[in-house]
Amino acid sequence: MDRSGAPRRFSDWRGRPLLVNFWAPWCAPCRAEIPLLERLSRARTDGVEVIGVAVDRRAAVLHYARHAGIRYPLLIGARTGMKAIHALGMVAVFPFSVFADARGRIVTVKVGALRAAQAEWILNRIAALDHRRIDLSTARRQIAHGMARLAIRGSRLAS
Numbered sequence: 001m002d003r004s005g006a007p008r009r010f011s012d013w014r015g016r017p018l019l020v021n022f023w024a025p026w027c028a029p030c031r032a033e034i035p036l037l038e039r040l041s042r043a044r045t046d047g048v049e050v051i052g053v054a055v056d057r058r059a060a061v062l063h064y065a066r067h068a069g070i071r072y073p074l075l076i077g078a079r080t081g082m083k084a085i086h087a088l089g090m091v092a093v094f095p096f097s098v099f100a101d102a103r104g105r106i107v108t109v110k111v112g113a114l115r116a117a118q119a120e121w122i123l124n125r126i127a128a129l130d131h132r133r134i135d136l137s138t139a140r141r142q143i144a145h146g147m148a149r150l151a152i153r154g155s156r157l158a159s
Contacts, residue, residue: 001076002073002074002076010100010104011104013049016048016102017046017047017049017100017123018051018098018099018100019049019051019097019098019119019123020051020097020098020099021033021037021050021051021095021096021097022053022084022098023053023094024055025061026056026060029094029095030094030095034068034070036115036116038069038070040119040123041072042071046123047102048123049072050072050073051074051075052073052074053074054074054077055078055082055094056078061076093111097109097110099122099126100126103130107125107136107139107140107143108122108144110147118150121150125139125142126139
């Protein structure tokens with residue numbers, strides 16, 4: 001259900017690329033990536049819809065969402081959120097983000113906190129896919145290669 005209690009489905013956003021972020025208000029890495037998700041929801045001009053799926057009690061999620069100033073769409077529910085996670089073949093490791101193209105195909109899943117460079121890399125590949133400049137397998141290959149490069153760069157910067 002969304003903030004107002006209305007039932008929603010991911011198909012409600014059909015025709016738009018999606019970044020679906022699974023999180024919980026008690027999860028520190030989840031809370032840390034919310035400002036990035038908020039920026040992406042406002043700054044992307046290619047129609048990307050950011051959706052948060054909060055897996056916790058409704059009251060706790062609504063309280064945190066108000067406190068954090070989350071304006072992108074939120075779907076809320078402990079049980080229903082877990083069902084969605086299992087339907088994706090995932091386990092509840094928070095946060096994780098699912099990226100889908102405008103046709104509704106899952107392009108990639110990012111487990112762990114999302115960084116700005118990673119999000120931009122993935123979303124730019126999805127934009128190329130949606131504009132038919134690349135195909136799905138090429139998008140997935142480019143995303144995997146780019147994410148590995150970003151991880152190597154991040155480890156060099158950390159050391």
